[in-house]
Amino acid sequence: MPLTQTQLASEVAERSGLTKSDAKAALAALEEIVLEELANAEKVRIGGVVQLVVRVKEATKPRKGRNPATGEEITISAKPASVALRARPLAKAKAALPSVQKARKRLAA
Structure with a gap:
């Protein structure tokens, strides 16, 4: 079964000590940065x-x-x-x- 974005955010939160909402925000920021760089x-x-x-x-x-x-x-x-x-x-x-x-x-x- 593939790892979903929610599951990934939960794993990041658990391993880094962040809250789930902070982990989701970090993943969203990463996605935004990657897309901006690819657009350039x-x-x-x-x-x-x-x-x-x-x-x-x-x-x-x-x-x-x-x-x-x-x-x-x-x-x-x-x-x-x-x-x-x-x-x-x-x-x-x-x-x-x-x-x-x-x-x-x-x-x-």
Whole structure:
């Protein structure tokens, strides 16, 4: 079961000694700061857990392709440039991962 925002706020409050309302306010402030930085196309690193990077995907030109089922030549349409968000797990997140057996058992349930 995924960790909800309320559960996360409760855990933060319990571990830091804050009240639940203070923990919720801190999480809301963190969310606001992260969104502002992403809107400015800045790289955001949250602790040693995750890094968020804004990427620009360049536009593509129309090109020739082939329908794999029929072999017919087709034109693949151009795509405009776009902005994408990439989330990269950092060392602490990777180290926290369970073993393959634990993960399979948990995901199967």
